[in-house]
Amino acid sequence: MPDAQSFLADEFNICGVLVQTKPGGLDDVIGALSALPGLEIHERAGDGQLVVTIEDTATDPASETLSRVFGVDGVLNASLVYHHCEPIEDILSEA
Amino acid sequence: MTMNRRDFIKTNAVAATAAAAGLALPAVKTAAAAQDGIRWDKGVCRFCGTGCGVLVGVKDGRVVATQGDPDAPVNKGLNCIKGYFLSKIMYGRDRLTKPLLRGRNGKFDKNTNEFSEIGWDQAFDIMAEKWKAAIDPEDPKGATRVGMFGSGQWTIWEGYAASKFMKAGLRSNNIDPNARHCMASAVGAFMRAFGIDEPMGCYDDLEHADVFVLWGANMAEMHPILWSRLTNTRLTKKGCEVHVLSTFENRNFELADNGIVFTPQPDAPPALHDAA
Numbered sequence: 527m528p529d530a531q532s533f534l535a536d537e538f539n540i541c542g543v544l545v546q547t548k549p550g551g552l553d554d555v556i557g558a559l560s561a562l563p564g565l566e567i568h569e570r571a572g573d574g575q576l577v578v579t580i581e582d583t584a585t586d587p588a589s590e591t592l593s594r595v596f597g598v599d600g601v602l603n604a605s606l607v608y609h610h611c612e613p614i615e616d617i618l619s620e621a
Numbered sequence: 622m623t624m625n626r627r628d629f630i631k632t633n634a635v636a637a638t639a640a641a642a643g644l645a646l647p648a649v650k651t652a653a654a655a656q657d658g659i660r661w662d663k664g665v666c667r668f669c670g671t672g673c674g675v676l677v678g679v680k681d682g683r684v685v686a687t688q689g690d691p692d693a694p695v696n697k698g699l700n701c702i703k704g705y706f707l708s709k710i711m712y713g714r715d716r717l718t719k720p721l722l723r724g725r726n727g728k729f730d731k732n733t734n735e736f737s738e739i740g741w742d743q744a745f746d747i748m749a750e751k752w753k754a755a756i757d758p759e760d761p762k763g764a765t766r767v768g769m770f771g772s773g774q775w776t777i778w779e780g781y782a783a784s785k786f787m788k789a790g791l792r793s794n795n796i797d798p799n800a801r802h803c804m805a806s807a808v809g810a811f812m813r814a815f816g817i818d819e820p821m822g823c824y825d826d827l828e829h830a831d832v833f834v835l836w837g838a839n840m841a842e843m844h845p846i847l848w849s850r851l852t853n854t855r856l857t858k859k860g861c862e863v864h865v866l867s868t869f870e871n872r873n874f875e876l877a878d879n880g881i882v883f884t885p886q887p888d889a890p891p892a893l894h895d896a897a
């Protein structure tokens with residue numbers, strides 16, 4: 527495996543993830559999720575679903591954080607809806 | 622309003638995810654997305670047998686984005702986390718992109734474990750030469766000395782071409798996909814248990830069923846997208862029940878109304894035990 531750091535330095539990497547939580551514990555789940563690196567909660571949908579994005583941070587690749595979402599108590603499922611990964615120089619040149 | 626490209630991509634990620642949840646966010650520009658220089662095409666994820674539809678975004682000849690296809694009846698806009706590697710896997714730095722020849726000094730030699738890069742033309746020439754030598758048209762059994770392993774995930778067109786190449790071209794019957802290995806045993810078991818082969822049921826049952834029994838199936842981890850549909854049904858349908866039978870407590874148990882952990886190889890089938 528190429529080491530994670532080499533990915534982080536030169537790519538803009540973002541995931542749009544739909545998290546399904548167990549009924550009842552939404553606030554706890556939100557608290558635990560917010561503590562994960564590179565994770566942002568954007569919307570609450572009906573039936574305990576959360577719209578979140580996960581990005582690489584300087585130390586944590588998005589793929590790791592994504593896997594950690596499943597370990598959060600009260601998370602029933604997390605689905606990847608959108609994934610964008612592009613070399614950073616391409617993004618800067620168009621910014 | 623100008624938005625830098627990073628924010629723009631993030632907005633797209635949020636909008637697509639919200640849409641998959643049935644949330645319409647205030648008109649986030651599909652028009653703007655079209656101007657982003659990304660060309661979107663349809664594909665299918667090959668990482669497991671669920672067969673999720675995927676939209677694939679290409680920019681300057683490189684896959685930069687993937688999205689669960691909202692119109693695909695199987696996954697309805699969702700992908701599982703394995704889908705994360707759909708684009709990544711193509712650009713991994715350790716990916717093999719050139720043919721390697723086993724041998725020394727550009728000459729094939731089966732007795733060494735050294736490999737070196739060669740060109741595609743040379744690779745095909747060497748393969749053709751070896752296959753021709755193995756087949757030996759004078760020998761009626763010549764064609765049995767070659768074979769091809771395909772993949773259960775290859776496309777219809779790839780399978781068709783491979784089959785014609787082996788059977789019509791080389792006159793060999795030695796072609797099979799890996800699916801033969803995995804399904805042959807399952808078919809045998811289905812015939813014994815139910816008198817008919819092939820798995821029963823269809824994906825639509827995930828919304829129509831009232832009771833789910835997961836016996837030795839770790840759906841939450843192995844078929845996450847179908848699991849998300851089951852989860853949805855369990856949480857929204859009144860009276861819906863999920864029974865999970867396993868030799869250890871797997872992730873399905875989080876949703877189980879009735880989770881049963883049994884010791885491997887019990888004397889009586891656990892279902893009888895539970896019914897008694």
Ligand code: SF4
Pocket residue numbers: 666667668669670671672673696699700701702703704844845846847
């Ligand atoms: S469930 Fe995951 S691995 Fe399987 S086809 Fe869908 S996205 Fe791919």
